[in-house]
Each structure stands twice: as C-alpha cells, then as structure tokens.
Amino acid sequence: xxxxxxxxxxxxxxxxxxxxxxxxxxxxxxxxxxxxxxxxxxxxxxxxxxxxxxxxxxxxxxxxxxxxxxxxxxxxxxxxxxxxxxxxxxxxxxxxxxxxxxxxxxxxxxxxxxxxxxxxxxxxxxxxxxxxxxxxxxxxxxxxxxxxxxxxxxxxxxxxxxxxxxxxxxxxxxxxxxxxxxxxxxxxxxxxxxxxxxxxxxxxxxxxxxxxxxxxxxxxxxxxxxxxxxxxxxxxxxxxxxxxxxxxxxxxxxxxxxxxxxxxxxxxxxxxxxxxxxxxxxxxxxxxxxxxxxxxxxxxxxxxxxxxxxxxxxxxxxxxxxxxxxxxxxxxxxxxxxxxxxxxxxxxxxxxxxxxxxxxxxxxxxxxxxxxxxxxxxxxxxxxxxxxxxxxxxxxxxxxxxxxxxxxxxxxxxxxxxxxxxxxxxxxxxxxxxxxxxxxxxxxxxxxxxxxxxxxxxxxxxxxxxxx
Amino acid sequence: xxxxxxxxxxxxxxxxxxxxxxxxxxxxxxxxxxxxxxxxxxxxxxxxxxxxxxxxxxxxxxxxxxxxxxxxxxxxxxxxxxxxxxxxxxxxxxxxxxxxxxxxxxxxxxxxxxxxxxxxxxxxxxxxxxxxxxxxxxxxxxxxxxxxxxxxxxxxxxxxxxxxxxxxxxxxxxxxxxxxxxxxxxxxxxxxxxxxxxxxxxxxxxxxxxxxxxxxxxxxxxxxxxxxxxxxxxxxxxxxxxxxxxxxxxxxxxxxxxxxxxxxxxxxxxxxxxxxxxxxxxxxxxxxxxxxxxxxxxxxxxxxxxxxxxxxxxxxxxxxxxxxxxxxxxxxxxxxxxxxxxxxxxxxxxxxxxxxxxxxxxxxxxxxxxxxxxxxxxxxxxxxxxxxxxxxxxxxxxxxxxxxxxxxxxxxxxxxxxxxxxxxxxxxxxxxxxxxxxxxxxxxxxxxxxxxxxxxxxxxxxxxxxxx
Numbered sequence: 001x002x003x004x005x006x007x008x009x010x011x012x013x014x015x016x017x018x019x020x021x022x023x024x025x026x027x028x029x030x031x032x033x034x035x036x037x038x039x040x041x042x043x044x045x046x047x048x049x050x051x052x053x054x055x056x057x058x059x060x061x062x063x064x065x066x067x068x069x070x071x072x073x074x075x076x077x078x079x080x081x082x083x084x085x086x087x088x089x090x091x092x093x094x095x096x097x098x099x100x101x102x103x104x105x106x107x108x109x110x111x112x113x114x115x116x117x118x119x120x121x122x123x124x125x126x127x128x129x130x131x132x133x134x135x136x137x138x139x140x141x142x143x144x145x146x147x148x149x150x151x152x153x154x155x156x157x158x159x160x161x162x163x164x165x166x167x168x169x170x171x172x173x174x175x176x177x178x179x180x181x182x183x184x185x186x187x188x189x190x191x192x193x194x195x196x197x198x199x200x201x202x203x204x205x206x207x208x209x210x211x212x213x214x215x216x217x218x219x220x221x222x223x224x225x226x227x228x229x230x231x232x233x234x235x236x237x238x239x240x241x242x243x244x245x246x247x248x249x250x251x252x253x254x255x256x257x258x259x260x261x262x263x264x265x266x267x268x269x270x271x272x273x274x275x276x277x278x279x280x281x282x283x284x285x286x287x288x289x290x291x292x293x294x295x296x297x298x299x300x301x302x303x304x305x306x307x308x309x310x311x312x313x314x315x316x317x318x319x320x321x322x323x324x325x326x327x328x329x330x331x332x333x334x335x336x337x338x339x340x341x342x343x344x345x346x347x348x349x350x351x352x353x354x355x356x357x358x359x360x361x362x363x364x365x366x367x368x369x370x371x372x373x374x375x376x377x378x379x380x381x382x383x384x385x386x387x388x389x390x391x392x393x394x395x396x397x398x399x400x401x402x403x404x405x406x407x408x409x410x411x412x413x414x415x416x417x418x419x420x421x422x423x424x425x426x427x428x429x430x431x432x433x434x435x436x437x438x439x440x441x442x443x444x445x446x447x448x449x450x451x452x453x454x455x456x457x458x459x460x461x462x463x464x465x466x467x468x
Numbered sequence: 469x470x471x472x473x474x475x476x477x478x479x480x481x482x483x484x485x486x487x488x489x490x491x492x493x494x495x496x497x498x499x500x501x502x503x504x505x506x507x508x509x510x511x512x513x514x515x516x517x518x519x520x521x522x523x524x525x526x527x528x529x530x531x532x533x534x535x536x537x538x539x540x541x542x543x544x545x546x547x548x549x550x551x552x553x554x555x556x557x558x559x560x561x562x563x564x565x566x567x568x569x570x571x572x573x574x575x576x577x578x579x580x581x582x583x584x585x586x587x588x589x590x591x592x593x594x595x596x597x598x599x600x601x602x603x604x605x606x607x608x609x610x611x612x613x614x615x616x617x618x619x620x621x622x623x624x625x626x627x628x629x630x631x632x633x634x635x636x637x638x639x640x641x642x643x644x645x646x647x648x649x650x651x652x653x654x655x656x657x658x659x660x661x662x663x664x665x666x667x668x669x670x671x672x673x674x675x676x677x678x679x680x681x682x683x684x685x686x687x688x689x690x691x692x693x694x695x696x697x698x699x700x701x702x703x704x705x706x707x708x709x710x711x712x713x714x715x716x717x718x719x720x721x722x723x724x725x726x727x728x729x730x731x732x733x734x735x736x737x738x739x740x741x742x743x744x745x746x747x748x749x750x751x752x753x754x755x756x757x758x759x760x761x762x763x764x765x766x767x768x769x770x771x772x773x774x775x776x777x778x779x780x781x782x783x784x785x786x787x788x789x790x791x792x793x794x795x796x797x798x799x800x801x802x803x804x805x806x807x808x809x810x811x812x813x814x815x816x817x818x819x820x821x822x823x824x825x826x827x828x829x830x831x832x833x834x835x836x837x838x839x840x841x842x843x844x845x846x847x848x849x850x851x852x853x854x855x856x857x858x859x860x861x862x863x864x865x866x867x868x869x870x871x872x873x874x875x876x877x878x879x880x881x882x883x884x885x886x887x888x889x890x891x892x893x894x895x896x897x898x899x900x901x902x903x904x905x906x907x908x909x910x911x912x913x914x915x916x917x918x919x920x921x922x923x924x925x926x927x928x929x930x931x932x933x934x935x936x
Contacts, residue, residue, distance in 0.1 A: 084505075
C-alpha cells in the first residue's frame, strides 16, 4: 500500500486519533535511520548505524582467520547506535542515541552444545515461555539445565549465554525477583530466528527489555553473502575424505564474446553457478558449440558450512536505568534520607575517607590512607568538608559509596585504628589502621564479604548522627 | 568575503590548482559538522558533535556541586566525535569518526599551582618551544620542573598534565625518542588560549599531534554564560569579609510598562547590568521619574570567580596508530618474521598456553593453567593447533602476546614445570608449574620485571624452531 493509498483510506473512513479524536495528518515517509551527507559535495549519503552487530559480520572472515579457521568463536563489540525514534521517552529507556554491547558467537549449526554449559547448568532463573504467555499463565522458575533439557530453550549455547546474562545482571545489582527471561512469541520473533529470549528488568515503567539473546541461525552471514558475493563460510574437516563427481562448463571465450557481446560476462557467471544436472542439460542444448563440459572427480577433505550465530545484545542505558531504580532506597522511618545500594564491584567510588573534624592531626592519617588506596587502584573520595560526620555519611550514601573510613581521635592513639562503615547496614567496625586498606580492597573486589569483616573486627557502636 | 565574491576573484585572476594546473570549481559552502534531521517531521535539524568537551561545560554547575562547590576539580569523558573531513587519509590519522578522551580541569585563575606537581617535577621531556620553532632551532630536553620554573610552560597545572600525558604515552608504548611536546605558535594558538602544547608522536607520516594540552582560560564557560545567561561561576571565600557599596535601580514597573510597552523588559534587564557609576548617571537623567535608585552597603563573604580550564584532549585512534607503528618490529636477519612489542600492560592477551604437541597427557596441565589464569583475570589464549611450537610462537608474536607458557614432556615429570618465554628477547626460563601463573600475573600487571624472573629461574636453552 502506497502512502497515497493509505491516505485515501484514512479519508474514506474519516479515521480519527483513537485517543484525542483529532484529525489525522496525511501519512508521511519516515526512516528510522538518521541520514547525513558525507564529504564536500554532499552527494554521498550516509546513515548512522542502527545497531553495532553488522561490523562484526562484515569482519567475519578475518575473525575466523584469527581463530585459525576453527569454530566456535565469538566476537564482542560496544558502541553507540542511533535510531530516529518518533517519540523518545521514559528517561534512558527509549532514546535516539544509545550504547549497545553485542556478542556474536559463531558455531557449527549442528554442534550447539557448549563445553562450559556444565559450569552454569544449575543456575536458577525465571522463564516466561511463549506458551505460558499464550495461555495467560505466569512465568516459571527452573534451572537453565532443566530449561535446555526439556527443550524450552533451544540449545546449550543459547542457554549458556542466557545464564551468563543472568549472572552478569545479578552481579551488577539487578534483583533476582525483578528479572525474568521472556521468550519471543512466534508472531514477534524475526522470521530467521530459531529461538529468542529477552532478559527483562522490572521498573516503574513495567518489565523493560534490557538484553536480547537470540539464535539468529545463519541469517546475517547469508544476507551479506547474497549482497556481496563474498563466501562467508567456515571449513569443517570431514570424518573421512569423500569423492564427488564434478561437472563444469568450459566456455570458449572468443566465440561467446562474439555471439553475446556485453552479455557474455553475465552468461559466464550464470553458467558457473549451475548444478550438475543443469550442466548436463546445457551439454545437450543449442549452446553446445560455444561451450563444452568437463566431467571429473574431486576428493573432498572438508565441507563448507555457514555458521549459526547466537547473539546476546545488551542495551547499556536500559540496564543502567533499571540498576539505579532497583537500587534506590530510603532509610527506614526517614524517606528524605536516600541511598543507592549498588554492589561494591560497580560502585564508581569504593570508599570514602572522612576525618572526624578539621583537626590538623588527622591529615597525615588521611593522606597515608589515600595513597595506600590509590596504590591498590581503589577509587575513593576524601571528604574533609566541614559537615557533621552524619551529614557526610549521608552524602556518600547518596552516591552509593559502599565503604567509609573515619579517622577520629582514637586513630591518633597507639595502636592506630579507624572505623569502617558499610553503607546498606550502616554498621561500623573498628579496624587497625595498617589493615584497613587491604580489607577495603578485598571487599571492593568481591573477594571478601562484609559478614566476614563483622566476624573478625569489633563492632563500633557509636550512634550515627542524623543527617538533617 | 562572500562565496560569490571569492568566485569572482578566482575568475578575475584566472587562478588554477597549484598542483595540477586544472581549473578550479566555484567556491561552495561546506560545514565541517555532519547534519541530520531529528524526529518524524524532519524539521528539527541536529548535528553530530565535533568534540566531546562541551558536554562537560554544559554540566559545569552540577559537577561543581558534586565537588561541594570547591575548586579545583576535573571531569573526564570519552566518546565518539564526528567531523566531515574534506579528505580523510593516512589510516587512523585523519578520519571522519573518531574516539576522543578529554579531561577538563577547572581551577581558580589565580591559583594554577598543583599539589602533586612535586611528584612529577623531575620527569625529563622533550620540548619544542614556539621560539625554537621560529628560530629554526631543534627541540630541547629538560625536566617539566625546569620548564615551568623558567616560564616556558605557563603554570604548574598545565605542566602537571603534560607530565602525566608523557607518562601515559610512554607507559602504553610510545618511545621516548619518538615523542615531543610542541608549543603552539602565536599565529596558530586559539585566541583565548594562554598556552597550548601538543604531544606529537613520530610516525612514517611525520610528527603527528596525538594529545593536545591547553590552558583555555575561562573562554568556554564565558561563551556558555553569554549564550544562555546561566551563571557558570564558583564562589571563593574571601580572606576577610568585605563591605561594598551597592547601588541598584528600582523601577516603577507600572510606569515603565505604560511608557515603554514591550521594550520595558529589555530596559529592566539593561538597568540591572549597570555599574555603580552608570547607576549614578541614571539617577540624574530624564528617567528619574520612572525609576529610583537605592544605595546600600553589603557585606561580602565570598567572591565569584569564573574558573580557568586546563584541557588535555586525547585522540585515541592517533595514539593507537602511533603505538602500532612504533612497536612493529622484525626479527634480526628475518624480515618475514614480525612482532609487535606492545608493553604487557596494554597487550590485549597477556599470555599464551601452548602444549608442545597434541599428546593427550598435556591436556589436564593446559586446562589447569587456563583456569588459574582466568581466575586471576589474566587474558590468555590456548593454542593447541597442530603447528610446530616455533610457528605457534611466531603467531603469538604477531599479535603481541608478551608471555608464552609451553607444556612439554618435562611438565609430565615430577616436580612439574613449564617453560616461560618472553616475546621481545625470545628468552625462556623453566618455572615450577605451581608458580607460573602467579609469575605471569605479576609480569602482566607490571609488578615484576622480566629481568627479575631471569635472575630467579634457570634459563631454558632449547633452540626455537624456525617459524617458516
């Protein structure tokens, strides 16, 4: 249906906006890709890429070579993509410029087992199958191992990436109960995909698709091959060599050129693509004076295969938005005092250093701690401003700093010690000065839990002053 | 001069291309920024950003608040920029889409000392001053401390960043002798800059500007203030409170509105901007019935200052290109055998694991090493393909893997051991199996030198098989 035909129908039935009952404008053409002009003449039209994936497909042959011609292998890429959304909205959820991270995993279409599947098969996850969606049922919990075994998830490689996506999201701070994998239904799945699951995070906008994980079969490589004529295939060694009959058309270039002039090239190319039975047909045709057919046998040691592609595709902005919303909290009984409970591993600053007051005696201790943390590459912030310690704790809570070291008057006494505070529980322990930066380093990298710190060091029971 | 006037002059003097002597086309307008249309109507014009810096200036007030209103502070950003180069060329050197990383350091214009300058003041660097360029002299070597002390480099903060740029570039693999800092000459320096130095790397295209480091004074913040009317200032506490006389114009809004109608607003705004002496002039003017003047005194505890900006700006693609070119080497006596000598800290893969042959007994050792390196987050590559060990070493050299572990028949014997090879020297040592992943970890993170490894472990003297 053309633009004009659409417009005619809108007018014929006097269609109105279903929401406002206003008149509708005439249909207009609209490209979801942003276009621009390249170079001084402005005659070269360019488009901003709407996804990062194609850069990997275009480089498939080099990547395969880099992996010594062997399947499976994967390539990952992160970058900006641009889509001319008609109606951008919902903060970072629907935007016109966004950061994507994509992995393309290339594998033999007949070998979708994954060698590391065993490591993750017991991961419990929430699955919202296409069937359950159709039947109006709820999502179900099971392990990824069960999901692959029962055929709910198409294969081990797809399942492996789904479990790794699950692990990634929960590690960075998405809550287990606010994360589900929803299977695409037949009517929404791209025609070429075998199976496709979206990792969805629960936000105040509802369940938001944050990561897609699709088995795209050989669709993309086939499309590139058809458009460019470049063979995008891998070779697979045959269990034993195979002898095949080969028939090829040999053209007499001179005669062909004389007879067909500028069509000769097209004809030669078409002849090269013929199947054996077609070649035999040509042999008997009226062309038999211009061309001849050579029959031979060939021993094949490898077969060509077009790899399947499993593609996890991360929307970084959406993950970030979900993370921030799911980790935004207020203190019990004081909804003005808010904090972000981001896991230490992704909190931009791991630790704050707070001298109790602007007493000059604290300065050498603060400096020593700061350079020790810098040496261990622990990002931290010294807050020696004049606010009360409670106000300064509240300030670090607001920007999600998980640990706080306070240098106080007891620090000045031998043996030197400081307090170490954990953001979410607001509990504090007293730690020897020489040990604290190592403890923070272990906590920040996830190699030690706060519970083990609580067990080892004495609790520091001083009431935290109000932030107000 | 307009486009048409330019064209007329070109024709009048019958100007030709100086290189080819061909006719010149008519002048045409050309925007170095890429434009596009945003949204469904296509009426909103947008441009791809030509630099990342402005995003930081726009957010200046938030950043200042984040730093509790105190100067100095710095913000950094990395991202893509787009420039419609007329003639992109020279690989990654001149491209239309490129990755930039910029730091904007905001400081009091009267306090450009840097607290950490002492840490880096002895860094020897190569300076190519504007004077030496004018006089046809060569660049000179001195420490950054001397350069700031003699006034060659304008101030400590600029000098601090120049030294840090120097350290960064040499750490990632730019050679000391192929790096110089060239001062902008007066005729090339932006009119607002106090001082500007380019870190230039030597390549086969000559000296290429890879990092700019400029003292941009208060130019950018002033421009944003003028365009938006938003005050982009920091407050500085005065040593002691200051009493100042204030005279302000009080308008009778009703009379003013009646008299000047729609110009009233413009007049009110202009009056608010007057200096004290101007206000006193107004007091005696014919306007004195419409407006009155209020004289008072005000105690000031702070003064407003517009921060100066020191801006190091990194062209990532150019640095990468220079790095690759400066680190591309061939083995002595065999120019077919090439390797990249990237420092371990930036080599994408830190280590290879090579079983000597496809003997199945090697497999458990290879697996154990691989998981141990994975646990320590050391990126590595297992190459168990069938090539000779020499060919596989050559392959790892080509992609700059600095260390290689070979599992051989001696590995199978007690006490288990492996060989560890360094890429540039091709020297090998024999290291106990249980120690090797820790040794590689220390080497890869720069916490241990290869020399210390050579001293501790016995040399392994087996001739490396030819790669050919």
